[in-house]
Amino acid sequence: MASVNVTGDDANLRITIIGAGTIGLSLAALHLTYLKTPSNLTIVDVRPDLESHILRSLPAFLPQSLHPCVPQVKLASSVPAAVKDSGIVQECGPENLAFKSALWSEVEEHAPPDALFWTSTSGIPASRQNAHMRDPSRLIVVHPFNPPHILPLLEIVPSPQTSQSVIDRTVEFLRRRGREPVLLQKEITGFVAGRLAWVLLREAIHLVDQGIVTVEQLDTILETSMGPRWAYAGPFKSFHAGGGPGGLEGLLKNVGPTVQACWDDAGQVNIGGAWEAKVFGQVREAYGALDLEERDVANRRVLEVVQEVKKDTGSSVD
Template identity: 40%
Template sequence: MNTEFRTAAVIGAGTIGLSWTALFAGHGLTVRVSDPRPDLAEAIQSALDEFTPHLAQQGLEVDGIADRVVIAADIADAVRDADVVQENGPENAEFKKDLFATLVREAPAHALLLSSSSAIPATAFTGGLADASRVLIGHPFNPPHLIPLVEVVPGGRTSDESVAAAVDFYRFVGRTPVVERKEIPGFVGNRLQNALSREAIYLVEQGVVTPEDLDKVMTNSLGIRWATVGPFLGSHLGGGPGGYRHMAEHIGKSMKKMWDGLGKPSQSPEEQERLIEAVEKAYGSSTYSELAETRDRKQIAVLSALDSAAKEEN
């Protein structure tokens, strides 16, 4: 499979698609964008204006970045010269079945066909395709031009060659691809996120903590730890010189009891409304743009610190 990446097609220009567009263009690719939204040109320009400083902080060449982005007349026009297609459509298997049938038909035979699907495995929408060997999941975390992880998840008919090419592509655009060896709804990142979210909702429902203070618990403890070492290495270090074995053998039983006691939020309409109102009370005084800017500024600072630490190690 061709691993020369010159042209990328972005199908779907919502939050994720626009972030991909900026990232790909920042790495010198010609990016052809397709979306039926009537404000597509304005949305692309706004995204480039917002994201270009982030790309510059990553050391990318951003001069002339807008010239590398092309608005396509339709999907066929977007993918006609593509080496890579990144789909960002609705989280709906039937929609993706129809869309990927079009992509397989219209894109060049060498093009990788990647989906940003957050939860739907590729096998769920590729069964009827004549060629599913180059279709797989490339699931990012928002916003993908900043957050390094991309979950690379092959479907049942994806070729090993396509998996390797996808890893090469995401590394080419500065991401950290992780190949997941088995399809499972939600993949890895969102399953972990949802497990934590379920307990967070339960704790707020039970009146143990407010949404704002729960976020403080995370950002002042686990968030810092997991940004540097992750759950397993954190536990290995938590076991002291005895490592994970000591942790499992001496603290594992008490942890198991805690697992058995984890909550299941009711999320009845009444409880859901109370939770929504509590979150709005905590954060509703700021606009989405203000909150996103603060998030991105802090994430850039974390990434910069991690990068500096990695360079010191080397």
């Protein structure tokens, strides 16, 4: 049986990914770049064409040198055998409480006693998914940001029942994988990255809906201002730098009335609203089917150059 001590010999660890959608494949690719033995990775999915799907889709997430690993990855259509030797079970299934809740009961019954249980959910907290577990302290949210084989962020969101050992082993393992795990202090709807992205998207939808800008103009605005800015320094650090000697406090003293006016005037569109036809139509017309390979190269290069600049000037690099 493979070691399940994830604080030790990670390279020989067995990992099971549940769900062969985009996030599952991207995380599978991330693990494959570290595992010594590709057959230590198992992908579970009920789709009947799982093998051909993996052979066709997984290589796109991997560098050329790792394409030969793909046929060695283990595939399974049911959980018990797939998790029985696993050190990590990482769930990337549908956003459905009944599915996840039933899954964890089954996983818990068959996985080794010290295996880590990670859910990639973007919205269903561990405290709801763990309701039927014998030992709810084992489950933790490890929320990736698409595409997670490239973007380093993982939001680590324990439930009130999650054990400190599960938190620590999860964070330490992901750091050793070159990832950026950020531990949230409490569960909160949508976690942090999602809340920030969705609140900005809501205002973006409002501005397109009001005819102030088009979808493409709005994207151009982000790509030529906040995107490059926040790739280097998040909003607090950026605004603090922009505030001169007074920092963030000085900045908000100067522009506070405008900021408050923007907040008071923020759009309040809702899912299912009349904006959908206009916005979805503009998005389809502007972008159609997109080149994900170019996106992946660009995201990777942006992360690299920021690290290079920080290294060159001696800043601390994570």
